[in-house]
Amino acid sequence: MHSLAELTRLFAARFDVNHFPEKPATLYDPNRYFLQLGGKRIRPLLVLMGNELVDDIKEDAWHAAFAIELFHNFTLIHDDIMDAAALRRGMQTVHHKYGQNTAILAGDVMLVKAYDYLNLLHRDVSRPVVALFNKTAAEVCEGQQLDIDFEQQPNVQLEEYIEMIRLKTSVLIAAALKMGAIIGGAGKGNQEHLYAFGENLGIAFQVQDDYLDAFGDPEKFGKEVGGDIRQNKKTFLAIHTRDVASEAQRQQLQTLMQENPADKVQQVLSIMKACGVDEWALQLKQQYFDKAMQHLDAVAVMSSRKQQLFDLANFLIARDH
Amino acid sequence: MHSLAELTRLFAARFDVNHFPEKPATLYDPNRYFLQLGGKRIRPLLVLMGNELVDDIKEDAWHAAFAIELFHNFTLIHDDIMDAAALRRGMQTVHHKYGQNTAILAGDVMLVKAYDYLNLLHRDVSRPVVALFNKTAAEVCEGQQLDIDFEQQPNVQLEEYIEMIRLKTSVLIAAALKMGAIIGGAGKGNQEHLYAFGENLGIAFQVQDDYLDAFGDPEKFGKEVGGDIRQNKKTFLAIHTRDVASEAQRQQLQTLMQENPADKVQQVLSIMKACGVDEWALQLKQQYFDKAMQHLDAVAVMSSRKQQLFDLANFLIARDH
Known part of the structure; x- marks a missing residue:
């Protein structure tokens, strides 16, 4: 088995070639x-780790890892168009640099x-993968x-929001792990537990993301906190705040969202804290994290083989930036 | 073997179902x-016809025909965004009706x-197909x-334009036929001749398209002629006209393209005729059509099996609308 750092290096060595004419x-x-x-x-590494959970890395795991990483980049190129985002990883997005039509085609x-x-x-793994x-x-x-x-729907329910996050973020993490497991030769039961591990971890990760954007330590977070609040973004925090706020708080939030005063972030944060939304988010994250861990526990391989995934999950969720 | 009308009906009966959740x-x-x-x-029918050239239609030909038709529709949805087209087949385009972001995702x-x-x-055909x-x-x-x-390049050469048309239009026609041939069990030689038939037919078809837009009979054409000229579109005709026009004619064309007078179409058409571009286009079409026919001739199956494709090719190229 390889360490996370080794897998990262091995993947880069293979993937950082010219994939296109x-x-x-x-x-x-x-x-x-x-x-x-x-x-x-992270996603292609999950394919490799899913494979290594049950066997040495097979050539097919590299193919699947490449496909997962290219797919992820395809979604980012198209999402950036839809979000009208100018920057990605601190650099110009494709549609900003090369124009929208080219960005659509480059994604395709x-x-x-x-x-x-x-x-x-x-052949033996191609169809299920x-x-x-x-x-x-x-x-x-x-x-x-x-x-x-x-974006256009005023009363998004928490369950709807979770389902959206599951689809947009979690299933790819879950599928990467499961593809690796299929290629490695894992049984159906292990495949499903790994998938559920990824699904729950993905949601925990997104709760964490939303939490840090509001309550992260600005120095560690690396960017200004409150970006989601400033943009009136629907997040785990925003939706729950609306659900538990008093009528007066709800009206105050409404006004803040419409009028965008200079101290909007501070004011929204104090309402959130008054409603206990920060604590609620940490608990929600822990809930999904625990569920993820239960599924990883249930994967029937030697614990030593799972250590890697435990460590990665902890690293992803414990991060403060 | 089935007639074109039968294949059309059979395909519709299978394809006109709900493909999506x-x-x-x-x-x-x-x-x-x-x-x-x-x-x-036409494209999915070509898969079926490529198959029937060598054997009865196999289940896989339907799968490939579905894939080809869905792929073609995917390109249309995204192309309509890029061309900012409001109408397709007389109806609203997806991005016009549902918004651009949804159109990107619907295509994806x-x-x-x-x-x-x-x-x-x-398994036996999956990888090559x-x-x-x-x-x-x-x-x-x-x-x-x-x-x-x-669009931004002032001096597009005829060979460059042909290569663009080959990629944008011909290769899908060629590939549809070849996929059918692979599935039907044709040998490599026949596969390649069929591919070349499709490639050349596709270019002949596009020359025809450009010709009809300028010189078609308005009554049979069904829409006003001269749309390409009005939009200063680069076409086989426009590129060749520029290549063979005298200096005076070239300047006249330049002025017409910049100033868009009311009688622009008539004026450009008379320059084209003076340069013999109408005759040239018919010859060019015939050239590619003949090449296509040579490749179809070379396909080593009984002539009766090829009659269908001969008829289709003649129908596509003889059309006056």
Whole structure:
């Protein structure tokens, strides 16, 4: 088995090659530009770790890991268009740098490239892995669509929001792990527990993300806190605050969201604290984290093989930035 | 073997079902809406005809035909965004009706659905068919990108334009036929001749398209002629006219393109005729059509099996609307 650092290095050594033809450069330079922005690359590592949970890394795990990372980048390129985002990882987004039409096409061809790697899979795993990949890809689109819908929807319920996050974020993490497990030769039961581990971990991660954006230590967080509040974004915190606030607080929130005063972040944060939303979020995160851990516990392999995933989960969730 | 009309009916009977889940309706209603607009559905028929050239239609041919038709619709949804087109087949485009973000996602998920059908292919044909599909999908994106590039490029050469058309239009026709041939069990030689038949036919078809837009009979054409000229579109005709026009004619064209007078179409058409561009286009079409026919001739199966494709090719190219 490899350490997380080793897997990261091994993946980079294989993945940091030119995946695309030289021409037309107007199409493929944007793809190369975006891939070299890097990123955490957690998802492809999860494929490798899912495989290593049950066996040595097989060649197919690399193909699947490539496909997962390319798919993730495809979603980012298209999401950035939809969010009209100018920056990604501190650099210009593809549509900002190369224009929207090229960004649509660069995303499209990135997705096709992902399927090119999947087409290298051995026959015995190809069909279930591709079926899972397709199901997940459709769900990620569904999640993104729900996210768009929610912007116009005044009373998004917590359960709806959780389902959107599950689709938009969690299923890809879950699928990456399960694809690795399928390739490694894990049994159905282990595959499902790993999937559920990823699903719950993904939600815990998103709760953490929302929490840090509001209550993170600005010095450790690396960026100004309160960005979500400033943009009136629907988050775990915003939705729960609306649910538990008094009528007076609710009206105060409404006014703050409409009028955007200079001290809006401070005022919203103090309402959130008065409602105990910070504590609630930490508990919610812990709840999903515990559920994730129960599923990891239930994976029937030697504990030593699972240590890696325990460590990664703790690292992801304990982070304060 | 089936007649073209029979194949059309059989395909419709299988394809006109609900390919997508009900929810979220905000994502999948746009897909359903777009698919029910119909269209000629030539491409999936080519898969079936490629198969029937060598054997009875196999179940896999239907899967590949579905994938080809869904892929084609995916490209249309995204192309309509890029072209800012309000109408498609006389109806609202997806981005006009449902917004741009949803149109991006609806296209994405349509492409994923195409791969879902490909994942049903039997093992013996799956890898070569998917590899051809992926290569073609990337090429169609490349063609679309070149088309975007050419809008800003003043001196597009005829060979560059032909290559763009080959990528944007021809390779999908060629690949549809070849996929059918692979599934039907054709040998490599026949596969390649069929591919070349489709490639050349596709270019002949586009020359025809450009010709009719300028020189078609308005009554039979069904829409006003001269749309391409009015929009200063780069076409086979426009590029060749620029290449063979005298200096005086070239300057006249330049002025017409900049000033857009009311009689611009008439004036450009008379320059084109003076340069013999109408005759040239008919010859160019015939050249590609003849090349296509040579390749179809070279396909080593009984002539009776090829009659269908001969007829279709003649129908596509002889059309005056």
